[in-house]
Amino acid sequence: MTTSEEFSKFLSSRRSTRDFLSTPIPSDLLDQILTDALTAPSWSNTRPFKVAVASGDVRDRISSEFLARWSVLSKIMRKGFLNKLRIIYSRYGLPTSNRSIAKPYPSELKPRAERLGKELYEVFGVQRGDKDARDKQWAKNYSFFGAPVEIFVFVHKSLHIYAASDAGLMMQNLMLSAHAHGLGTCAQGAVGVWEDVVREEFEISKDYRLLCGIAIGYPSDSPVNDFGANRIGLDELMVRPRRK
Numbered sequence: 553m554t555t556s557e558e559f560s561k562f563l564s565s566r567r568s569t570r571d572f573l574s575t576p577i578p579s580d581l582l583d584q585i586l587t588d589a590l591t592a593p594s595w596s597n598t599r600p601f602k603v604a605v606a607s608g609d610v611r612d613r614i615s616s617e618f619l620a621r622w623s624v625l626s627k628i629m630r631k632g633f634l635n636k637l638r639i640i641y642s643r644y645g646l647p648t649s650n651r652s653i654a655k656p657y658p659s660e661l662k663p664r665a666e667r668l669g670k671e672l673y674e675v676f677g678v679q680r681g682d683k684d685a686r687d688k689q690w691a692k693n694y695s696f697f698g699a700p701v702e703i704f705v706f707v708h709k710s711l712h713i714y715a716a717s718d719a720g721l722m723m724q725n726l727m728l729s730a731h732a733h734g735l736g737t738c739a740q741g742a743v744g745v746w747e748d749v750v751r752e753e754f755e756i757s758k759d760y761r762l763l764c765g766i767a768i769g770y771p772s773d774s775p776v777n778d779f780g781a782n783r784i785g786l787d788e789l790m791v792r793p794r795r796k
């Protein structure tokens with residue numbers, strides 16, 4: 553097999569990990585992965601991002617607060633009368649950042665997200681319509697699926713979409729380097745809604761805003777880690793030329 557074929561195979565073998573062992577990550581390995589992340593290209597080489605690496609007690613405190621907020625928010629989302637009252641009297645649990653992620657998907661993208669949800673929840677053993685089980689599964693985002701380390705990615709508020717694009721390139725290098733070193737990762741938009749919790753633990757300039765998190769650690773042998781999300785085909789990727 554040629555090196556390029558091996559590379560393509562390596563790329564396609566990376567999958568999000570959603571069940572981690574608690575085994576700690578050696579700090580020199582984490583440094584290597586973050587160094588690899590920084591080999592990504594960047595707009596005018598500005599690197600408009602910062603990372604907050606949460607492990608140990610910091611990780612645990614953030615996770616506890618997220619779980620407490622999720623337990624309130626998941627009930628609020630059920631929209632019962634008592635829960636509506638709760639919103640009026642206490643804002644606890646409501647998103648403090650990235651509120652737009654709660655918006656419905658546009659029709660072009662919705663079927664893809666729905667397919668992922670359906671297939672993934674099947675693997676998790678969550679029955680269709682079982683909202684309690686669904687909320688419980690989503691809560692696992694807030695214990696970082698058991699990962700010993702959560703990396704919070706912040707982007708500079710300037711540069712607009714290009715800051716997020718640069719962070720995405722950096723994140724992809726990070727995730728591939730982790731994969732090459734036998735670690736698993738899961739990018740997590742779910743943790744983007746309570747930026748204040750992360751700020752409580754780290755000194756982060758107001759010039760930066762939270763983009764998402766990345767859970768990182770050694771994957772368990774749970775079948776959820778074998779889940780293969782669908783890939784769109786080139787026909788869906790490429791637009792047609794106006795002229796033949």
Ligand SMILES: Cc1cc2nc3c(=O)[nH]c(=O)nc-3n(C[C@H](O)[C@H](O)[C@H](O)COP(=O)(O)O)c2cc1C
Nearest residue numbers: 566567568570668693738739740741742743764781
């Ligand atoms: C920015 C971003 C945010 C994501 N947020 C979550 C999340 O909150 N929870 C989760 O389980 N997966 C999350 N994912 C993982 C995607 O669902 C996953 O990448 C996609 O389904 C493709 O599967 P794969 O990573 O296994 O190839 C996120 C991915 C990205 C890039």
